[in-house]
Amino acid sequence: MIRTPLLLRALALSAVIGPVSGAALSAAGDVPEGARREGVYTIGIPRAEAVRTMDRVAEVQAATSPSGADVRNIWKLGADGHWSEAASGLKARRQAYPGWKAPADLAVFIAEGQRDAALRHALEQEDWAATLAALGPPVPGRCEAPFRVWARITALAGLQDRQQLDAAYAGAVATCRDTALVAGLLARAPADLDTDGLERLASLPILTGHADPTIRAARRTLAAEARYRRFAADLAAGNVDAALALARGSDDPRLLGQAGWQVLATDAPGAADFFERALGQAETSDLRRGLVLAILRTGDLDRAETAIHQANAPADLADLAGQVALGRAAAARAAGQWDVALQAAVRAAALNPALAPDADALVGGALLDQAAGAYQTGDYVLARRLALAAASHDATRRAGRMRAAWADLQLGAHSAAASEFSALYLAAPDEESAEGFALAAEKTGDLDSAAAIARAIGGPLGHKVQALYADAAFREGDYLTARSRAPDRYxxxxxxxxxxxxxxxxxxxxxxxxxxxxxxxxxxxxxxxxxxxxxxxxxxxxxxxxxxxxxxxxxxxxxxxxxxxxxxxxxxxxxxxxxxxxxxxxxxxxxxxxxxxxxxxxxxxxxxxxxxxxxxxxxxxxxxxxxxxxxxxxxxxxxxxxxxxxxxxxxxxxxxxxxxxxxxxxxxxxxxxxxxxxxxxxxxxxxxxxxxxxxxxxxxxxxxxxxxxxxxxxxxxxxxxxxxxxxxxxxxxxxxxxxxxxxxxxxxxxxxxxxxxxxxxxxxxxxxxxxxxxxxxxxxxxxxxxxxxxxxxxxxxxxxxxxxxxxxxxxxxxxxxxxxxxxxxxxxxxxxxxxxxxxxxxxxxxxxxxxx
The missing domain is CATH 2.40.160 (Porin)
Known part of the structure; x- marks a missing residue:
């Protein structure tokens, strides 16, 4: 951002400030040593003693020079910011008194004032070329006045002249000893410089070994910003390996956090490591969430739960605690611990309502698993009861009805099984319902009805019915029938x-x-x-x-x-x-x-x-x-x-x-x-x-x-x-x-x-x-x-x-x-x-x- 208003306020004070070469010509006495080191001198309006001295000189030279009051008016015009009028008055006096030599400090005062006015005007108009023209080229090895440094930086930034902007920053940091100025430049640099410019600036020897802790801290901040930008640029260009290498060598929580999110889907353990290192630098809810998600992806539920408890506000991670509970429910289901699975699924839905469908599916799945176990052991009555319970859950409604129908078939309730399989097939004609419907229809002696449904709605039922027709014919010795219904079956x-x-x-x-x-x-x-x-x-x-x-x-x-x-x-x-x-x-x-x-x-x-x-x-x-x-x-x-x-x-x-x-x-x-x-x-x-x-x-x-x-x-x-x-x-x-x-x-x-x-x-x-x-x-x-x-x-x-x-x-x-x-x-x-x-x-x- 170009800080034009700030610069203009600085230039308003510059009406009485300007650089000169040589000794100070000021009625105020010697310039402070600090100003002398920077090559900046205060030229202010002459005091009373200086005026009286000039009056005495004027009395002696009244015939050959303007009066003291006349000269004071010229000083006042400049002090009031009327630089053009002051310059015109000085020119007129020189013409009127050819032998008169104007005070050197007055001429410098007016010249510097005109230059400052031109600079202020150029900044007001955001005419960056004019601004640079008013500033003139920088003097190698010399630090400009702070407001001129800022003006030059602002103009070059406005022109987007990267090369000159990099040089201006480097020159000012290398030559200026004003700690506040250097710290300010380092703070502003990220807004003006690209990644390469930031890296070059941060690597200047004068900064890497600076004695002032404020400058060293500013330099570290600058280097971190450069690294982050390089990291982001590598990611944008698809150079993921290079970006991750930068993150691994950094302690910047921004890089570490973003690297963690980058690899979360493909390398959960690596993502967890990035998030843990970032959290070592700064605790944020985003980093904590990333860590828990990464650990969840590794399947370490205990570690994920510990990470949630270590958060500043564990309640903010209730949704992830719900995922942990859901994971425990799935593990319990896999281990055959049905009661534990059901309790954990209920807790997961309570912690994270968004997980309610998944929890419902897990409960239904656990009931289906129990039904399958009972079915395999021949307890078809229990299998049917559990399957119907599973059918009361949305996610397992169809599967539960299907399992109950198979149990009916085993229990000899062939008509009920055929009716249920028929309804399931009409709702969604898939392989399993087709298989069950065909078998139940065969048991009830009504394969013809199943064949009619197959002809009406298509799907795999027709093939299943034909196969059963073929099987029945084969058992009865009707081999031509079996061959014609299923040519490749036997x-x-x-x-x-x-x-x-x-x-x-x-x-x-x-x-x-x-x-x-x-x-x-x-x-x-x-x-x-x-x-x-x-x-x-x-x-x-x-x-x-x-x-x-x-x-x-x-x-x-x-x-x-x-x-x-x-x-x-x-x-x-x-x-x-x-x-x-x-x-x-x-x-x-x-x-x-x-x-x-x-x-x-x-x-x-x-x-x-x-x-x-x-x-x-x-x-x-x-x-x-x-x-x-x-x-x-x-x-x-x-x-x-x-x-x-x-x-x-x-x-x-x-x-x-x-x-x-x-x-x-x-x-x-x-x-x-x-x-x-x-x-x-x-x-x-x-x-x-x-x-x-x-x-x-x-x-x-x-x-x-x-x-x-x-x-x-x-x-x-x-x-x-x-x-x-x-x-x-x-x-x-x-x-x-x-x-x-x-x-x-x-x-x-x-x-x-x-x-x-x-x-x-x-x-x-x-x-x-x-x-x-x-x-x-x-x-x-x-x-x-x-x-x-x-x-x-x-x-x-x-x-x-x-x-x-x-x-x-x-x-x-x-x-x-x-x-x-x-x-x-x-x-x-x-x-x-x-x-x-x-x-x-x-x-x-x-x-x-x-x-x-």
Missing amino acids: ETLDGIDRAWVRQAVTGRRQGGTRGENRLTGLVSVTSVGTSAGRMRFEGGVAVYAIDPGQSNRADIRPSRETVAAPYLAVSREGDTSLSARIGFSPLGGPASARIVGEVAVAHALGKGEGEARVFARPKTDSTLSLVGQHDAATGQAFGRVVETGAALRARMPVSLNDAVQADLEVTTLDGEQVEGNSRIGAGVSASRTLARDGFAYIATGPFYQFQSYDRNTNFHTFGHGGYFSPQAFHRVGWSVNAQTDPLKKWIVKADLAVAYESVREDAAPLLPRDPAPQPLVGGGNGSGVAGALEISAARRLGREFILSGAASAIASEAYDDVRLGIALTWIPGGRAGLVRADLPTDPFNPASWIQP
Whole structure:
């Protein structure tokens, strides 16, 4: 700041002060020694004695010089500040009295007064160039009068002439001995000089070793200011390391405090050191706060609390005391000291209301931690209670509700869990709520509702639901469904949906009377299949070569036949699975071919399953029932029986490993020139599943079966059907069924049954379609033990080929039957594992051709 008014007051006094060279010309006597040392002399207005002396001289020289009164008027004009008038008066007297020599001190007095007036005017106008012109150049090695020093400093500062300003300060400090002047210059220097100028001034030798303590103190202050400015400049320029180095070598609390704040975020221990050193110089609330914050960042809560207590006014740091309390609450929570954590959190909020949200979050978090511990130990009731308590806090409301919902799921409150997870997902569709909602929906059997919500609002729920659909399908053996819903979820399903080509050959030998119920046959089945999503498609043709043998009776004339039976089949997996097949009874043979087919539907019934079938199946008991034969007497074709009907089956678990099953079938049978018939069949069974490693299932238990045909047509004369048709057939026994785990390189399935059978057959007319009276044939009762065994297996040969085979044997009172089969399947692209569908199908057992 330029101090112009102060300088003007100084110049007002300078009307009677001015520098001269040589001896003093003053009526006041000698100039004090102090003024003489500075080269400054007082010129004041002459006293009475000096006037009387001049008057005497004037009387002598009256004719050649102005009067004494005239000269005194000139002095008075100057003393009154009328320098121009005084100069004009002096000039006029010299002109009027050419031989007159004006007093030297008067001329100096007027000249100095004019210069001072010009200087004052220049300062008033802040005309710094004029000010410097009025001052003239400084005399090297000489100290100017104080007011001239200040005037020069002010003008140079106004011109912002850094070089000359530095020189003016250095020259004045080096040459002037006035302690007050030098101290004043050092005090003003920070306002005028830049950092470099301050550093140069503070380093002057005359200051570093000055004898006066006031000057030494002023110099230290100046050096500290220079250092602080250098520190601030380094920080502003990004030279943080240089700035911190200055701070480390300083004891200036300003530098130390600012350095502490600078590194607080990155070097808390270093910041604490800076703040502690600064506090060693000066205690301020800002430095104390910085120290506590730095210590808090180091995590030393005890030291932070001590630093707060050491403050002049600890109450002013209540907010930081709240942070300490909050830190103690967090530490107690981490240590599992829940009560301590809750108390400390409450205290933190009381000390620092701004920490209330954090304290609330910590309390809720502590409750959540306790809930998590209870959940992990299986105490779901306690976990739910604690989670709901956490949900009463804003910060943990959602997390608490989420944990409570998980506890509900574990407690079996699946509907409540689903409702809560649903609400959470609708509010914010995240991974955890999606996972919980999907699992709860699966438990309640309402995955479809979850899927609808996923389609409506998006988010991760859709993926979770699809994964659970896939898991459920995988568990149920619906591998195409699992693959289509989650293609990358199961590596073992790789290739399960690829197309395939299969060639199978099956041989059969059934015991009985030659030409009648004896049957020797060979079947070649060529088929191809593919899939799309949950759907499987298959088409093929079965070529039958059958030979009943030559009958010993003249009225029965069967023949060897080679016939073909094309078919198409489709199936769909799912909660409601569907299978359908359509084709022809073998084309060719004596009797006309007929359309055959079957539709089967299976659906989950709670924990059980129900199945319904409608069908038109060829009877494969004999050549007559399968393709027909010619009547020996008339040559008329008859036979080729098709059984049309419906079947129902229900299976229900009664415990974890036990289940019961019931079956019912109602059918009608007819053929070409064959007496019509009907059948009713029923069965019940119970089974226990045995868990064994490597097996998909092992089930064993008792069973009972019953069949009853309306009439007995198990003969081979004209009008009969040639199939087993007892009027009462009872079978009670025990079965064992097993299958190895699917999706391996091999799979084996085995079924074994042993039973006691009872058969009653009525006698039948020899020619049932002849209206004339006919002799009766057959009829009777029988009983005995029967057994059946069927084994099928498949093995992967490399990735693209599967070799499979089957063998079965039946021994009973009705008939004996042996069948052998082998098949080779090619899967372009390969398959990772095998499933039940890879096992051979028996072409002589229509009931096994499709499985829903």
